[in-house]
Amino acid sequence: MKTSEDLPLHQRLGAEFQRRIESGEWPEGEPVPSESQLCAEFGTSRGPVRQALAMLRSAGSLVGGRGKPPVARRTTPSQPFDTFLSFTQWARSIGREPGQHTLEVARRRASPEAAVRLGLAQDEPVVELVRLRLLDGVPAMLERSTFVHEVGRILFDFDPDTGSVYQELLRREVDLHHARHTIDAVAAGPRDAELLRVDAGAPLLRVRRLTTSRLGVPLEDADDRYLPAMATFTIENTIExxxxxxxxxxxED
Amino acid sequence: MKTSEDLPLHQRLGAEFQRRIESGEWPEGEPVPSESQLCAEFGTSRGPVRQALAMLRSAGSLVGGRGKPPVARRTTPSQPFDTFLSFTQWARSIGREPGQHTLEVARRRASPEAAVRLGLAQDEPVVELVRLRLLDGVPAMLERSTFVHEVGRILFDFDPDTGSVYQELLRREVDLHHARHTIDAVAAGPRDAELLRVDAGAPLLRVRRLTTSRLGVPLEDADDRYLPAMATFTIENTIExxxxxxxxxxxED
Known part of the structure; x- marks a missing residue:
């Protein structure tokens, strides 16, 4: 295989830039040096520097740009549990304004499917929450959550239009401990299409989530449908x- | 919040069954005790045992069944790098027969998009591989991979119809070290539809992958499109x- 000396200049530059971002030498969230500064530092022409920056951008280590200098992003840290669970905290973590329109909060008897997933008898009450979630005011996701009654009843004391249900549940010491997210694709149904402003049948990224307590007791069963143009999920792994x-x-490009 | 003594019987049984699976007391891949055996052991009627087993099934800790006793699956271990990367190893790990029809192996000049993602100049050669991947003989995924030439040229000495390209590349000491998987949903294009036997526009689960070396040098840029009826991706995380x-x-249910 290649050794680093055999590599073309732009790949060696790319590896060095990557190392600087991961080490924090180029701090996360800060603009990286300009192309001219990098050309001067490495004594090279603009071509390889531009190619190296493009590599990092495609790997997700540089974000933004378009006239403004690109900003470093460490790809190392995993999103923590609450940022991954909460749309509100996630949106803030990426510098976007979260929003929501609550379409329904309802106490009703568990559907047969929800009863199975939540480990309830079919006549037990649950609380269903349906919200359209926005990023910077634009529809991004349709959230349908079914909470066991003991947890869901907290929502009747809380205005789900004001922000994060999870933050409120954690504040109320609900034991949200473990979440299993199952990701697939689904065709938009009529209601999805209307609310997310796409054609019926359009592909949506679906994330079903079972949130359980420390003991493994189901607390929430959710179905979140994202516009693929608005959000993606990433998994990075290494041979170690x-x-x-x-x-x-x-x-957006 | 609830303490375990407050919990309904089926939830306590479910937590105990879960503990046995995670601890290996009920070994992974082995059938769990029958409903009658569990009723006898816990001195309870069939209802709560059934509900507890249904909970575990919905959490992914029990698989199979339909007449046969369900089999335990530990949800703890993450799929290792090679199982997550390789369709062949993944299929074998879940007890399915992997298959593939190679549609194309071609050396050509990098497209502008692939060149950016792979950090190549636009006139550099790459190797493109297109395969239809099968599970138990049924089309499951359409794979389009672009390898940098140095790696891709290995494929001309190898029959990609015979199995795992990744295993071959690792055997040839290619430094596949890190993979970034970006998951979203996409509408089937005409070729996707024809090969995967769905209508054009049908939702597909798309996983784009950038595979890099230890130094962060891109080696492969891939676009895998799964039938949602055939595969799902899961992410589990905990508050710790x-x-x-x-x-x-x-x-299948």
Missing amino acids: GRTVIGRYRTE | GRTVIGRYRTE
Whole structure:
């Protein structure tokens, strides 16, 4: 295989830039040096510097740009549990304004499917929450959550239009401990289409989530449907077994 | 919040069954005790035992069944790097027969998009591989990979119809070290539709992958499109920060 001396200049520059971002030498969230500064530092022409920056951008280590200098992003840290669970905290972590329109908070009897997933008898009450979630005021995701009654009843004392349900549940000491997210694709149904402003049948990224307590008792069963143009999920892993997960705003280019 | 003594019987049984699976007391891949045996052991009627087993099934800790006793699956271990990367190893890990029809192996000049992602100049040669991947003989995924030439040229000495390209590349000491998987949903294009036997526009689960060397040099840029009925990706995380990833055959029920 290649050794680093055999590599073309732009790849060696790319590896060096990557190392600087991961080490924090180029701090996360700060603009990286300009092309001219990098050309001067490495005594090279603009071509290889531009190619190296493009590599980092495509690897997700540089974000922003378009006239402004690109900003470093460490790809190392996994999104923490609450940022991964909470749309509100996630949106803030990526510098976007979260928003929501609550369409329904309802106490009703568990559907047969929800009863099975939540380990309830079919006549037990649950609380269903349906919200349209926004990023910078634009519809991004349709959230349908079913909470066991003991947890869901907290929502009747809380205005789900004001922000994060999870933050409120954690504040109320609900034991949200473990979440299993199952990711697939689904065709938009009529209601998805109307609320997310796409054609019926359009592909949506679906994340079903079972949130359980420390003891493994189901507390919430959710179905979140994202516009693929608005959010993507990432899994990074290495041969040494390091695993990093993330949810990102889909790149606008 | 609830303490374990407050919990309904089926939830306490479910937590105990879960503990036995995670601890290996009920070994992974082995059938769990029958409902009658569990009723006898816990001195309870069939209802709560059934509900507890249904909970575990919905959490992914029990698989199979339908007449046969369900089999335990530990949800703890993350799929290792090579199982997550390789369709062949993944299929074998879930007890399915992998298959592939190679549609194309071609050396050509990098497209502008692939060149950017792979950090290549636009006139550099790459090797493109297109394969239809099968599970138990049924189309499951359409794989389009672009390898940098140095890696891709190995494929001309290897028959990609015979199995795992990644295993071959690792055997040839290619430094596949890190993979970034970006997951979203996409509408099937005409070729996707024809090969995967769905209508054009049908939702597909798309996983784009950038595979890099230890130094962060891109080696492969891939676009895998799965039928959602055939595979799902899972991310499990806990409040303590443990993260587990998996790819599973979509449950048939």
